[in-house]
Each structure stands twice: as structure tokens, then as C-alpha cells.
Amino acid sequence: MPKTEKTLSDTANRILDVAEKMARQGGYYAFSFRDIAAEIGIKSASIHYHFPTKEDLGEALVGRYTDQFLGALGRLDESTPSELLVQYVAAYRQALIEQDLMCLCGMFGAEIARLPDPVANRTREFFERNLVWLETVFRAAGTPNPETRAADMIARMEGAMILARSMHDMDLFERITADLPAEVLRD
Amino acid sequence: MPKTEKTLSDTANRILDVAEKMARQGGYYAFSFRDIAAEIGIKSASIHYHFPTKEDLGEALVGRYTDQFLGALGRLDESTPSELLVQYVAAYRQALIEQDLMCLCGMFGAEIARLPDPVANRTREFFERNLVWLETVFRAAGTPNPETRAADMIARMEGAMILARSMHDMDLFERITADLPAEVLRD
DNA sequence: ATATATCTACCTATCAATAGATAGGGAATC
DNA sequence: GATTCCCTATCTATTGATAGGTAGATATAT
Numbered sequence: 001m002p003k004t005e006k007t008l009s010d011t012a013n014r015i016l017d018v019a020e021k022m023a024r025q026g027g028y029y030a031f032s033f034r035d036i037a038a039e040i041g042i043k044s045a046s047i048h049y050h051f052p053t054k055e056d057l058g059e060a061l062v063g064r065y066t067d068q069f070l071g072a073l074g075r076l077d078e079s080t081p082s083e084l085l086v087q088y089v090a091a092y093r094q095a096l097i098e099q100d101l102m103c104l105c106g107m108f109g110a111e112i113a114r115l116p117d118p119v120a121n122r123t124r125e126f127f128e129r130n131l132v133w134l135e136t137v138f139r140a141a142g143t144p145n146p147e148t149r150a151a152d153m154i155a156r157m158e159g160a161m162i163l164a165r166s167m168h169d170m171d172l173f174e175r176i177t178a179d180l181p182a183e184v185l186r187d
Numbered sequence: 188m189p190k191t192e193k194t195l196s197d198t199a200n201r202i203l204d205v206a207e208k209m210a211r212q213g214g215y216y217a218f219s220f221r222d223i224a225a226e227i228g229i230k231s232a233s234i235h236y237h238f239p240t241k242e243d244l245g246e247a248l249v250g251r252y253t254d255q256f257l258g259a260l261g262r263l264d265e266s267t268p269s270e271l272l273v274q275y276v277a278a279y280r281q282a283l284i285e286q287d288l289m290c291l292c293g294m295f296g297a298e299i300a301r302l303p304d305p306v307a308n309r310t311r312e313f314f315e316r317n318l319v320w321l322e323t324v325f326r327a328a329g330t331p332n333p334e335t336r337a338a339d340m341i342a343r344m345e346g347a348m349i350l351a352r353s354m355h356d357m358d359l360f361e362r363i364t365a366d367l368p369a370e371v372l373r374d
Numbered sequence: 375a376t377a378t379a380t381c382t383a384c385c386t387a388t389c390a391a392t393a394g395a396t397a398g399g400g401a402a403t404c
Numbered sequence: 405g406a407t408t409c410c411c412t413a414t415c416t417a418t419t420g421a422t423a424g425g426t427a428g429a430t431a432t433a434t
Binding site for chain 1: 212213214215216217288289292293294295296297298299300301302310311314315318332334335338339341342343344345346347349350352353354355359362363365
């Protein structure tokens with residue numbers, strides 16, 4: 001049985017699953033050890049075995065989310081810039097529409113002034129890696145100001161999620177992002 | 188002494204000031220009656236005199252913020268669409284750069300799934316009123332798809348705040364919004 | 375092969391701190 | 405004398421965290 005990936009115990013992953021869902025609904029202060037434990041059928045003390053402190057849990061949360069998110073994006077050498085941007089939007093759409101959740105790092109980014117430093121740093125890393133990925137795409141497309149385009153792209157995704165969720169109107173996200181890849185690549 | 192506006196006691200306003208700052212740093216669960224009371228030099232029980240429940244406080248918070256925010260925008264009949272959009276961006280810039288705080292409703296919008304209903308409704312109203320204001324501007328400018336432009340505009344502002352704060356780089360906001368009014372009005 | 379030790383993954387029980395909220399009192403103001 | 409505005413005192417619930425125990429698996433030593 002090959003287990004090449006960084007093995008995280010089954011329980012640890014279930015803890016992260018539940019914590020992630022709660023965090024993506026209400027933020028860092030919206031998930032508690034007891035709530036998580038209750039939902040997966042263990043005791044809150046047992047969570048401390050896997051994640052000694054809430055800070056540790058938060059850090060693991062953002063780390064796993066970032067890896068999964070960027071892993072879901074297309075390979076930069078296998079698709080056109082246009083295809084890659086379509087996939088980028090699709091990653092956010094899946095988080096918003098299918099999962100009915102906010103982006104974890106959009107949430108934590110808003111709360112960043114009150115997050116423990118390690119969690120805040122991981123959140124910054126999420127955006128940093130997204131910026132790098134997008135800049136590469138825009139450079140490959142020969143778009144001017146790739147850094148600013150990348151930042152604008154992220155801003156629109158995170159903001160569109162917030163707005164659509166606030167208005168209970170997911171179509172707002174669809175309309176904002178409808179011809180975004182085409183628009184952002186021209187000129 | 189003319190006080191035509193809905194009079195709120197001095198203490199009530201100081202409570203809202205402190206609560207707003209805390210909420211705009213860490214969200215709805217990041218301000219507590221005790222913290223607020225300690226900062227303005229009264230007891231936590233006294234806050235309940237002005238705002239019976241936290242829900243009430245949250246509602247008042249969003250209501251005041253929305254009125255102030257929209258009140259700071261230019262009159263729709265006194266400026267050009269371009270000038271109005273510049274003012275709109277400036278309103279967010281002031282919140283982000285001068286106050287060094289997140290937009291209250293961007294924050295609450297992210298957390299909306301875990302907010303008390305009355306607070307969530309007020310948050311939705313903030314965005315609704317912003318959408319209406321922006322749509323009017325885009326219609327006056329003869330821009331196609333004014334509803335989608337309005338939504339995109341809000342998304343970019345809220346997202347740009349989150350990204351700039353997460354990256355500790357306020358220039359990201361400046362660059363994203365630099366020629367936004369011009370770009371969004373052409374074609 | 376058997377006995378011993380260690381490790382894993384939970385448990386019970388408990389802690390101090392903090393949360394929002396309430397009852398009832400008192401001084402000042404109108 | 406009623407209203408306004410704050411107080412003390414207290415309540416219950418919840419927070420993250422810790423100490424210490426245990427059953428079962430695994431590893432090591434004899």
C-alpha cells in the first residue's frame with residue numbers, strides 16, 4: 001500500500017475537514033475544539049493530541065487548503081493562458097457554488113489583523129503563491145502589468161465570493177466572472 | 188444645537204466606535220462587551236443599557252457604517268460618472284489606508300453564514316445600496332451591463348482590501364484601483 | 375516464543391478565563 | 405418623581421488547555 005504523500009492520520013484529516021467547513025463559514029473564531037469533536041464523535045481533548053493548540057490547527061488548516069487549491073489548478077506547461085484562467089475561476093466557483101463555502105484564505109485574509117502570527121503567515125503564503133501562479137500565466141500571454149493583473153484577478157474572485165454570498169445570489173459570481181479570462185487577457 | 192439626525196447618545200457612539208474598530212479587525216466574534224467596556228472606561232453591563240444584546244449592537248454597527256459610507260459618496264446629480272467612481276474608490280482607500288481597517292461589511296459578508304439574521308440582513312442592505320448607487324453611475328455613463336459592472340466594482344474593492352492587508356502591501360490596492368474608473372467606463 | 379517496554383490514540387476530569395446576559399441599586403437630571 | 409445612565413454582583417455556558425489514565429498495537433530484548 002503506497003503512501004507517498006505526507007501521511008496525516010485519518011482522524012487528523014477528519015478534524016481538518018470539519019474545522020475547515022466551520023472556518024469557511026464564520027472565520028477563525030467560529031470553530032471550537034468541542035464543536036469539532038462533537039461532530040466527528042470524539043472528545044475535545046483528543047484533538048489536542050493531533051493539534052496541540054488552536055494555532056497549530058489553524059496553521060495545518062491553511063497549509064492543507066493552499067496545497068489542495070493550487071494543486072487543483074492546471075499545469076502551467078500544459079494549457080494555454082486562457083485555459084488556465086478558466087480553470088482558475090473554476091477553482092473559486094467550486095468552492096463557492098458546490099461547497100457553498102467562502103474561500104478559507106479570503107476569510108482569514110479579512111480577519112488577518114486578529115489571527116495568530118503563524119496562521120496569518122500561512123494565509124499570506126496562499127496569496128503569494130496565487131500571485132506567482134497568475135503572474136506566470138499573464139507573462140506567458142504577454143499581458144502588460146502581469147503583477148497588477150494577477151492581484152486584480154485575486155481581488156475580483158475573493159470579492160465576488162463575498163458579494164454573492166451576502167446577496168444570496170450566486171449568479172452574481174457567474175456574471176462577474178463570465179467573460180473575465182477573455183477581458184483580462186486582451187489589450 | 189441642531190441635532191436633526193437620529194440622536195444616539197455620546198456613550199452609545201463611543202461603544203460603536205470601539206466595536207467597529209474591533210469588528211473591522213477580526214470580525215463579529217472578535218469584539219466582546221468586556222473588551223469594549225474596558226477600552227472606553229465603563230463596565231460591560233452598561234453596554235447592555237445602550238444595546239440590549241450583541242445582535243442589537245451588531246445591527247446598529249452595520250446600520251451606522253452603511254449610512255456613513257454611502258453618505259461620504261458624491262451626490263449623483265453633482266458630479267460626472269468618472270468623478271463619482273473616483274470618489275467611490277477613495278471611500279475604500281480611506282477605510283483601508285487611513286483607518287488601517289477592513290471594510291466592516293466585507294468582513295461581515297465573509298462571515299455571513301454565521302451571523303445573526305438581523306446583522307446578516309443589514310450587511311446585505313449595505314451591498315444592495317452600493318449596487319444601486321453604482322448602477323446609477325454606470326447608467327448615467329451609458330456603460331453596458333451596469334448591474335454586472337456594479338457588482339464587479341464592489342468585488343474588486345473588497346477583494347483588493349483583503350489582498351493588500353494579507354500581503355501587508357497597501358500599494359497592491361493602489362495599483363489595482365489606479366486606472367479602474369477609466370477602465371471600467373470605457374467600451 | 376515469551377516477557378517487557380514503548381507508542382498510538384483515545385479517554386475522564388478539571389482548570390482558569392472569558393462569553394453574553396440579568397437583577398437590582400444609586401446618583402444625577404429633567 | 406420619573407427617567408437616564410451607570411454601577412455591583414452574579415449567573416450559566418463556553419472557550420482553549422492540561423494532567424493523568426487506559427486499551428490495544430507494535431517493537432525490542434531475553
